[in-house]
Amino acid sequence: MKMRAMRRLGVWALAVMAIVAMVEAQGYWETVVENAGIATMHSAVTHYGNVVLLDRTNVGPSQLALGAGVCRDNPQDRSLKHDCTAHSALFTPGSNDVRPLFVYTDTWCSSGQFDANGQLVQTGGDADGLSKIRHFAPCGGGGCDWVELDGGLQMGRWYASNQILPDGTQIVVGGRGVNTVEYVPANGRGTYNLPLLAKTNDAQQDNLYPFVHLLPNNQIFIFANRDSCLYDWETNKVVRDYPTIPGEPRNYPSAGSSVLLPLSANADFNNVEVVVCGGAAYGAYMNPAGQPASQTCGRIAPLAAGAGWAMETMPQRRLMGDMILLPTREVLIINGAGGGAQGWGNAVNPVKNPVLYKPYNAAGARFQTLTASPIARVYHSTANLLPDGRVMVAGSNTHQFYTFAGGLPTELRIEAFSPPYLGANRPAFAAAPGGLKYGAGFTATVKAAAAKNIELNLVSAPFVTHSYAQGQRLLQLAAGAPVAAGGGAYTVASKAPPSAAVAPAGYYMLFPVADGNVGYAAWVKVG
Structure with missing residues (x-):
């Protein structure tokens, strides 16, 4: 009887885990x-x-x-x-x-x-x-x-x-x-x-x-x-x-x-x-x-x-x-x-x-x-x-x-x-630039679990009203192959946007994205 109850509990636990996984996926x-x-x-x-x-x-x-x-x-x-x-x-x-x-x-x-x-x-x-x-x-x-x-x-x-x-x-x-x-x-x-x-x-x-x-x-x-x-x-x-x-x-x-x-x-x-x-x-x-x-x-x-x-x-x-x-x-x-x-x-x-x-x-x-x-x-x-x-x-x-x-x-x-991208293995900046000069190269250091691909994506902060985000834009910056830096960290070589037409001067959120997992943004001033 006890074994049967444990089996039922195990089935229930698996069902709950499946529901949680489904919810997290959505x-x-x-x-x-x-x-x-x-x-x-x-x-x-x-x-x-x-x-x-x-x-x-x-x-x-x-x-x-x-x-x-x-x-x-x-x-x-x-x-x-x-x-x-x-x-x-x-x-x-x-x-x-x-x-x-x-x-x-x-x-x-x-x-x-x-x-x-x-x-x-x-x-x-x-x-x-x-x-x-x-x-x-x-x-x-x-x-x-x-x-x-x-x-x-x-x-x-x-x-x-x-x-x-x-x-x-x-x-x-x-x-x-x-x-x-x-x-x-x-x-x-x-x-x-x-x-x-x-x-x-x-x-x-x-x-x-x-x-x-x-x-x-x-x-x-x-x-x-x-x-x-x-x-x-x-x-x-x-x-x-x-x-x-x-x-x-x-x-x-x-x-x-x-x-x-x-x-x-x-x-x-x-x-x-x-x-x-x-x-x-x-x-x-x-x-x-x-x-x-x-x-x-x-x-x-x-x-x-x-x-x-x-x-x-x-x-x-x-x-x-x-x-x-x-x-x-x-x-x-x-x-x-x-x-x-x-x-x-x-x-x-x-x-x-x-x-x-x-x-x-x-x-x-x-x-x-x-x-x-x-x-x-x-x-x-x-x-x-x-x-x-x-x-x-x-x-x-x-x-x-x-x-x-x-x-x-x-x-x-x-x-x-x-959103679904906020999982357990979130990357984080160990070192991020404070500012980006147009066309200049820079290096960021990202802590990520065995990352195969790291993106550095720059996102503006728009003014939102009446179903429209005024000034919203996102830039996928250049990102070289991640180079292991020890301690679970990787260095990534990148480059700032080329001009103010691509990225008007101002503050942006720079997000590290490792294999689809999104980390906390660093604020950077572009210009």
């Missing part, structure tokens, strides 16, 4: 903060490893107090003119502390990007924030906070997109009712008409938060609604137009997402492809009735002669999904809904399973469905890659104000998703 979730106090509409990871969280200011009181004796008195606020609660915060992964930050003007549906010194430049918003420029110079302690500049944008911008450029300035593209681009800092430049924005401005304004990608030829790929162009930011001229992508509108409020696929030193950083995934049925925003979302992705090589869209089918329909470049050079598609559109109460059928997109597999074999989150993340949610390799997921507020009852309530919890 990733796993953990809630790291039960109540961050604010709903995270915008987020960005600083080079100190902490994360700036932002919501709108005219939402009424949040659940995070500013601190003793600190209040925001703003006669232009539409909801609460005397407000002692925070609408921005600094989250520290690991300790999971949340520190309130003070932001004065409304950051609702604004844009941003880090500059070459790691300072977050934040632009536009609604109402009193429409033309504002804000700076956040990150720190490791408690002394840093938002600074609102006296000078502002040349045109008010709500739902615009930013991209840092090789000269260190940022181009700010579009916005509601705005068909121009401008630069921050302007450095004497004005605003410039972009015909693509007028062309794509349909009845529900599906050209908001355009997808903007800096290409290694020093020009910009801009996508809005279903159309796209190549733009020369130095001459402010359109170089070429591209075919219309098949299917549904892809930008806000129809809310697909987009990434520039990783650039590789193995191809001299000339392997240029853009992917756009998801979106909503046309009219779903104007007439919310839960219409099914798009189930397609389009992929284009914008610098190729005769460039056109190659279409693929996702495992689920999805809009409001975030596309995050992972250190393994794969793409995580996370968050979103299966129907409706962005806007108050327009989302239906939350999609809780992330999907892994493997761009180097053959067409038809590129998608892998991962473990579902227990939490719905739809309108006004975010996802950011952390230096430890996890993905921070926050936000979701489908209501005009904070609403904690009924379907799809305002979400204040912060989760961390661990």
